Amino acid sequence: MNRYPLWKYLLLLVALGLAVIYGLPNLYGDDPALQVSGSRNAQITPEVTSKLEQALTAAELSFKTPEVSDSGVLIRFSTPEQQLKAQEVARTTLGSDFIVALNLAPATPEWLRHLGANPMKLGLDLRGGVHFLMQVDMQEASAKLLNNYVDDFKSKLREKKLRYSNVSLIRNQQIQAGFRQADLRDEALSLLKRQFPELIFVTEERESGFWLTATITEQKLKEMRDYAVQQNLNTLSKRINSIGVAEPLIQRQGADRIVVELPGVQDASQAKKVLGTTASLQFHLLDDKNDVRDALEGRVPADSQLVKDRTGRPFLLEKKLMLTGDHITDAASGVDQNGMPQVSIVLDSAGGDKFSQGTRDAVGRSMATLFIEYKTETALVDGKEVTRHVRVEEIINVATIRSQLSTRFQITGIDSPREAQELALALRAGALIAPIHIVEERTVGPSLGQENIDMGVKASMLSFGLVVVFMLVFYRVFGLFANIALLANMAMLIGIMSLAGFTLTLPGIAGIVLTMGMAVDANVLIYERIKEELRNGLSPGMAIHAGYDRAFATIADSNITHLIAGCMLFAIGSGPIKGFAITLILGILTSLYTTITGTRALVNLTYGRTQPKTLKV
């Protein structure tokens, strides 16, 4: 009865083997590396790569073979000093169209990487970096939305010649409209109900006339909030890509917050500038009275400005601003009736008015969409690296105005679906409906990160040693089994964390250490039970069986409640605390498996066949 079927042993071995394989990458260190990626304007080609290689060799830097992938080119160096120097060289050689980021690339050997094995992700407190929590300002977004509705109401009512005495905002995010006659009000009611199905209308009679009040439904507000957060997420993602951080974390947290984590970034201020920038959009008519070529020679007319598009082609634009991007409420890519790529744009009513005025006399002329943002540029000035924040203006689209435009229009003449998508994205980015503020910010220097790792490793080793000695002294052979199980436990824990991509944080390491202490609990329960059964007179074989059997119920109950606490911790925790909760929960699960099944297997192997007369426990 103390025999395990073969498959159970095999399962254990397989589980252990997998754990070890997937845990192995953690033993290899990291290489300091450069990650070079392209941007909208530039792609990584073999020419670019060899140009870079030549520049690096010329600077007497030794590097390993560049690895090309979808995200760019990765070049590994042997020391951080070489890596930093290489970054300077790369930036000057390639210019600001390429992004050169510092990266710690795991030195996992090829064969492991093919299996999908990677080292554990390290949290900020172990790696160093920057953590931001950003709040999306929904107040401003809803204020904008409400004002738009007021404008829309007015224009719709005017259109149908329904004379209103008042349209305004009142508290609680409501819009009211007043009329002198009941039938006017009722007609307005049915009109507005049709136009704006997302609003709820209520009528009332007051001294001053006949009123209706519109409230935005809860669902619409939620939709708007989700949209605002999503918009911000997209914009932030793009901007973070432009900083060139490897493995950034950008995630929504709760209803209206976004978490941004940039590991390895030393300079929080630079990151913040980029994240906090507002990109903006402007629409200008092309100056068709003057010649571009004159302007290129330096004779730019007073009312015009010279701007280049993405390919470098210059255009002469009127300085006069036709429309700003914040009037855009939506931009989507699609196809027109000929199947050609196009972008459809929706403006708010104020934008629509402005635009229609502006385009009334401009049919047949060309209009350019100007995208403005701030970029950081690094250049070598007199041998020293200088970082500058530069305002960059770029024409992202030029289109001909075919008819007078208003709130909805399409931009056609786009070369490819990809370009249409990018244009739509850029338009949406420039039209941020809700601004974001940084409400929490933590920076951890890299030296602190390394200190934390060292300390964690030391603590783990010492704890392991203490527990091992303890178990050997008190439980001898069974203690040895328990120790082997503990080792397997740790291996499985690390293996699972590496495989599942969980992040290890400093509290997480504390969690691993605590797990070591608690893991032996189940073993102790079992062994004490066995001892007791032996004292009660059971034969060793029966005692072992009874011990495992009876102890199981106790172990189950006690560990389930322990898991409840762990899950609660996971639910409320963020960042480092979540890391702690993960190691605690996983630790409980792996220790259950290794101590119950693992030690049983060892016991069965040792005592199962021989049926000893006595048991030294």
Next chain:
Amino acid sequence: MKKQIDFLRWGNYAAVLSSILFIASIGIFFKAPIHWGLDFTGGTVVEASYSQPADLDKVRTALHQAGFEDAVIKYFGTTKDVLVRMAPHNEFSNEQLTAKIHAGLNAAGQGDANLKSVSNVGAQVGSELASQGLMAILATFAAILIYVGLRFEWRLAAGAILALVHDTLITAAILILCGFEIDLNILAALLALIGYSINDTIVILDRIRESFRKYRTSNVREIINISINDTLSRTIMTSITVLLVSLVLYFLGGPSVQGFGFTMAFGVIIGTFSSIYVASNLAVWFGLSKEDMLPKQIDRDKIEAEDLL
């Protein structure tokens, strides 16, 4: 039967001790100054190190002159490392604030300071985290109460939960008394302690449940005593291993991990005490009797009768 230690003989003394500790803890919550961590109050915390041991007074003066009168400075690890903490200063942007603090630290005549870490938490986020934290602890108690209530007789369950609250409260009070900064790390440690403590208590409760079935002739007190004795070696073993590990964390760990170590180390001691004395004593006090613990005879007869039909 091997020699039994009569734990419950000291039951009354234990009860008195528990009550004193419990009431003292509540007193500490109201009277003692609580060092709330950055996570809950919002504000700025900067860890910086100098190349030589720093004179705290000079650093303090320099920061006060830089306009931060409310800055609290203390040593952090070694005498070369200082911790600067202050309330939210909304008039500066985070960047300006960091720069000003850095400048202030550099002007203290101790050489240049190396900023190892900077944390800024908005006040609103802080208060949210505080309420979430409290909710989490209460929710955990509730969830555990439900599970234990389902698995064990209600008096035992009640005893277990009260023992748990007792442990958490006293440990938290000790943390406050020793001046630990109460932040998210401590909260996590307390939740971990709750997990361990209930684990511990249930082992004994389970044994009590079993003993009631085994020893029909003994009375309640004897049964409980036997149960505690039987599980004593396990209780001590596990307590020692967890204590050892927690002490390693406390002594070797950096400032944030020390909190974990201290909480668990202390919690283990209190937890063991409460598992032995508080949980079972309370159950007895609630009127635990053999009838409560044994399956009803009537039902068995009824079932047998039904089988015959």
